[in-house]
Amino acid sequence: MAATILDGKAFAATVRAQVATHVAALKASHGLTPGLAVVLVGEDPASQVYVRNKGKQTAEAGMASFEHKLDASTPEADILAIVDKLNADPAVHGILVQLPLPGHVDSAKVINRIDPAKDVDGFHISNVGLLSTGQKAMVPCTPLGCLMMLRSHLGDLSGLNAVVVGRSNIVGKPMAQLLLGDSCTVTIAHSRTRDLAATCRAADILVAAVGRPEMIPGDWVKPGATVIDVGINRVPHPDDPAKTKLVGDVHFASAVAVAGAITPVPGGVGPMTIACLLANTLTACCRANGLPEPEGLTA
């Protein structure tokens, strides 16, 4: 039987609608408007698209959106000064510094300057530590989106074998922590893993986050497994080399015949990232004001 296609586009729309409902209620009951500030340094085209989409979706959810677009040559000290200002601004509940930053800037220094309570990316070392010790943290958006989709499809995840392929700080490591938090038996695999095929075949939940186009074929997938493909890779179009197309880290055509459920690329995990960014901004606003957190929108 062919796999269930997990529709991230529809799921993300539902999350955004839930966020918008909570935002409207916060305004009505407490006169509060959650605010998200984005700092973009330089003219990287992909980053500009991300930031434009973030601004649009933030406004659509009824939140305040603040944008700081800086020249690529902006000194590190000036970026730190902006972060300090945003940390002190009570209208700003979430701060996102778009990565990558230009080479002359120490990204870790900038990220760790953000007030951890406003770190809606969940990249600050305090949030990394809180997540890994099972305490209340701000959780990175893409792994949070994957977790929401897994819980929605599978219900209770406890006892399942989860394999995360990829060990990045942004996806692989926090994804593994979240799955461990939901009582999965977790393996983190990577480019040096001895028998990657066998490791993947043991997975009830397979999360691919390596950034290598169609690297995981269908015969690495356990029959009935739930496959979450985080990869977004642009490759030449097979029918027209002048064009490109997006593919994931999983070879979709062969995996869909084996898996129980699978996220497509595009339209799978991708749209969940900004939806979870909005959810995190709402959560940060609630926490900052001592209000209950929105249910179902946190880890």
Ligand code: GUN
């Ligand atoms: N660049 C690409 N994706 C992201 C993200 O989720 N957060 C930040 N800060 N930068 C990014």
